[in-house]
Amino acid sequence: MKFTRYCRSLLSTPATAVERYTKSHRSGADIAMVDLEDSVPPARKEEARRLAEEFFTLPSTELARSAVRINALSGPEGLRDLVAITRYRVKPDLVLIPMAESPRDIEIAAGALGPDCPETEFLAVVETPLGIEHAPAIAAAGHRLRGLVFGSADYAFAVGARLCWEALTHARGRVVNSARAAGVEAMDAPFFEVADLAGLRREADLARDFGFSGKIAVHPRQLELINRTFSPDAELLARARRVVAAGLENGRSVTVVDGVMVGMPFFEASQRLIEQFDPPPHPAPDRTRRPTSTRTDTPTDNPDHATKERQ
Numbered sequence: 001m002k003f004t005r006y007c008r009s010l011l012s013t014p015a016t017a018v019e020r021y022t023k024s025h026r027s028g029a030d031i032a033m034v035d036l037e038d039s040v041p042p043a044r045k046e047e048a049r050r051l052a053e054e055f056f057t058l059p060s061t062e063l064a065r066s067a068v069r070i071n072a073l074s075g076p077e078g079l080r081d082l083v084a085i086t087r088y089r090v091k092p093d094l095v096l097i098p099m100a101e102s103p104r105d106i107e108i109a110a111g112a113l114g115p116d117c118p119e120t121e122f123l124a125v126v127e128t129p130l131g132i133e134h135a136p137a138i139a140a141a142g143h144r145l146r147g148l149v150f151g152s153a154d155y156a157f158a159v160g161a162r163l164c165w166e167a168l169t170h171a172r173g174r175v176v177n178s179a180r181a182a183g184v185e186a187m188d189a190p191f192f193e194v195a196d197l198a199g200l201r202r203e204a205d206l207a208r209d210f211g212f213s214g215k216i217a218v219h220p221r222q223l224e225l226i227n228r229t230f231s232p233d234a235e236l237l238a239r240a241r242r243v244v245a246a247g248l249e250n251g252r253s254v255t256v257v258d259g260v261m262v263g264m265p266f267f268e269a270s271q272r273l274i275e276q277f278d279p280p281p282h283p284a285p286d287r288t289r290r291p292t293s294t295r296t297d298t299p300t301d302n303p304d305h306a307t308k309e310r311q
Contacts, residue, residue: 001208005063005276007031007123007147007185008214008230009223012069014039015048015055025060027220028227032060033067036081037098045077049084056090067094067123073105082109086116093120096149100124101131103141110144120144123187127151128158132171139182147185147213150175153192163192165206176211185213194219204229237278240270247271 011029013020015036024032034055040048056066068085071077085092095113097105106122113120122145124138131138132155139148152168161167172188179186188207191200204226207215214230217223232240239258246257247267254263 002180002211002213003230003232003273003277004185004213005030006065006213007187009226010067010149010187010214010216011220011223012039012216012218013055015052016040016044018051018054021055021058023220024055025058025064025066028223029064029217029220030214030227031065031067031094033069033094033096035069036077037069037071042077045071045080049081052084053088053090056088056092065093067096068092069096069098069125070109072099073097073108074099074101079108079112082112085120086113091117091120094123094146095120096123096125098125098151099128099131099154100126100138101128102134103137106138106141106145110142121146123147123149123185125149125151126175127154129155131155132174135174135178136181139178139184145182145184147187148175148179149187149216150189150212152189165203172207172210172212180211186211188212188215190216190218191222192218194221197222197225200225201229232273232277237273240273241278243267243270244274 007030009029010031010033011024011027012033012035013024015034016039021034024034034052036045036048036052052068055068060066068081070081070085073079082095085095095109097109100106106124109122124141124145124147126132126135126138126148127150135148139145150172152171153163155161155171156163156168165172176186188203188210191203193199200222204215208229212230215226217226243257243262243266246255246262247270249255252264252267254261256262257266
């Protein structure tokens with residue numbers, strides 16, 4: 001399993017629902033996103049672009065990222081969205097590119113945002129049969145692309161499949177493998193039954209075990225469960241601390257911790273896990289903008305798995 005605070009969870013807010021902007025930023029989601037696509041009717045697209053600018057001026061929690069989902073770049077609305085973003089006073093941390101079907105979608109977004117949004121990164125939503133077929137190329141489409149997002153509903157409709165885990169196993173596996181091969185993250189589709197927390201728990205567990213980094217939430221009440229599922233538990237953190245301590249004591253040479261031989265990959269994975277999920281107490285920085293994350297190509301943050309992969 002690969003744990004990261006970059007994209008355990010994402011919560012979407014319609015751009016026209018301005019009254020929900022502040023709650024979105026304070027929801028606890030790793031990514032707070034304003035949506036210009038499906039949740040906005042065609043007649044309100046221009047209004048939504050104008051309103052969405054406020055979303056990025058609001059303060060958020062220290063580690064949260066602000067995002068916007070644009071319209072598909074196969075039509076004019078997506079291009080208009082990109083032009084509007086370049087004019088925002090505060091730029092988004094992330095742009096979600098829906099209906100991605102080739103690396104060209106990423107290239108268009110990068111070219112349109114250009115020097116106006118130099119730190120803005122991308123997530124590509126893979127949700128069509130062609131997108132699934134081209135997932136490896138999309139995942140490798142450039143350093144600004146930070147991950148793939150699986151869009152289960154549109155994909156299931158396109159291929160005539162049931163919207164259930166078993167029917168979409170192949171597509172999910174291709175998304176995860178393509179993302180990991182390119183060294184980027186993979187986010188799973190939403191679980192749409194808002195009141196069914198048991199069903200969400202089952203699907204989130206499956207997604208984590210499948211290799212996904214996180215999962216989209218359709219309601220704030222889903223966030224606590226999703227964040228917990230895609231975070232290391234106390235036992236794994238305690239083991240990571242023991243591994244780091246052993247590495248410091250032995251100069252990072254091969255040693256034994258809890259009866260298991262560990263080496264450099266194990267030390268590095270454990271240190272990374274502690275830095276993200278068990279940091280020492282310190283005063284919160286005086287800022288409202290989120291930090292820019294550094295992309296890593298390390299295959300896992302699970303120390304045991306890291307050792308097995310390198311052996």
